Amino acid sequence: MIPEGTRYYLPPEAAARQALVTRWRELFAGWGYAPVELPVLEVFDPEHPLAERAFKLVDKSGRVLALRAEFTTALVRMARTQALGPGPHRFQYAGRLWLRDSEVSLGRLREFEQVGVEVFGASTPRVDAELLALAHEALAAAGLEGARIEVGMPAFVADLLEATGLDAERLARLHAAIDRKNTPELAERLERYGVRGALADALLALPDLFGGREVPAAARRHAISERAQRDLDWLEEVLALLPAGLEPLFDLGMARAYDYYTGIHFRAYTPDFGLPLLGGGRYDGAGVAEAAGFALGLERVLEAAGRPARAAAPDALALDAETARRLRAEGLVVELAWTDDLDELRAYARARGIGRLVGPEGEVAP
């Protein structure tokens, strides 16, 4: 028995996982992202964004530890406490994460793997465009050419919400309605809270501000504060820097962690798969003055890409160690015989789909 929300990965699937992680890590390395490794055990911090959802343990001194629930916070801690030298810094990571309460269903495991990158020490539209371009390539590397990246600007939502001057609780309720695109409730609450005029119109427009390239332009009409204008300027600059072939979707009402992301926020979707494949954005000031990054969910990406075919069979079954060495030197995948019983070996090779049986004197009839 293994705990709910954890699972075994058997050969064909485990091989596909490893291969994809390797492809991603090589891609990121090619863009100058240096690997870092972080502890799985963390000191429990009630201020951690996922504090309530993390697995907790008690160590021998009675101190509460938590299993790593998210990479970004861990990297930020690393950046704050370690001497990294002059920036900007590009880091990549891959590893397991744990959440206590994830709904145990498709793509929502309690133990899961993420691969991602962070850029610390630079905050410009160029960095944001680089991250979007890299995310786009990472999806292509997973065979998900049909996936679309969706860009939001939580700062835009935050600036409009703050312009209302309402208290935190009311802002949270307005935000929840915007986040669920619950326009009827949003309208009713704005009325009740006495938010009127251009600001109310702008907030009411947010849930519907999604679609293609026309969206940032349409949002201009509702950028009623100087800060909101600047948010859109930044977004336009990022878009102008995107490589050909990367046509993002937009949702300017997307503002899940609007008090966390200080600039853009992005996700990626693929048809007929209900969950986002990656997530990221800019979070300047959340521990590090200038920071942005994204993380890919390995399980979700592989689920969306379709299950791997049967495990590839070895190229040959060698009857002795010397033959095996010689064939491996040619680049073949070779299993070594465990017995002299040729009939048994032939039966095994047939069952596994191994095409060649090779001994010291050469090929043996299969």
Place this chain on the structure above:
Amino acid sequence: MSFERAGLVIALPKGRMMDDAYAAFARAGFELPAARGERDLWHGDGERAVLELRGADVPTYVDLGIADVGVVGRDVLLESGRDLYEPVDLGFGACRLSLIRRPDDDRPIRRIASKYPSFTQAWLRERGLVADVVKLHGNVELAALVGLADAVVDVVQTGRTLKAAGLVEVEVLARSSARLIVNKSALKLKRALLWPLIERLRAAARTTSG
């Protein structure tokens, strides 16, 4: 007939709300594939497919992306805790989720029975109250009458049933009506199909509610 993924998959709750949903979609100029027979689990024409589900399963099918959109009461949605878009209040199926007790019972609540345990638990937490929540599957009022619980949280439509049972509606905790719910990625990737539908359902809901 085996299920093939249609261009648009719609999850509807069996029963009364299903009929209302068919009518609401028709008013919005969007014909749903006709229900075939009693025993069919889904109805479709290749372009559109309707899944006939238990109400509580509708948010699950939509959240996990099997269905693109669904119709479900807000009461069920609140209980599900699923992360979905709910862009349209369809107006029908109006009811309220209320705290119900025996008359003149003002002792502290130690145990609450409900078909909505998650919602009830969240309400207790928000109020800073501590009570056991017992999940029941039907006839929840009986739990209050016979003393299984000090209070129940349940759906109230007219209040007549309660009155007949000799119970009182102490407080309305949430108001509910049927909502259109939409899967998050479907809304983005099938915008051309879904956005006109949302706008027309909104317009139709406004006209009917006067």
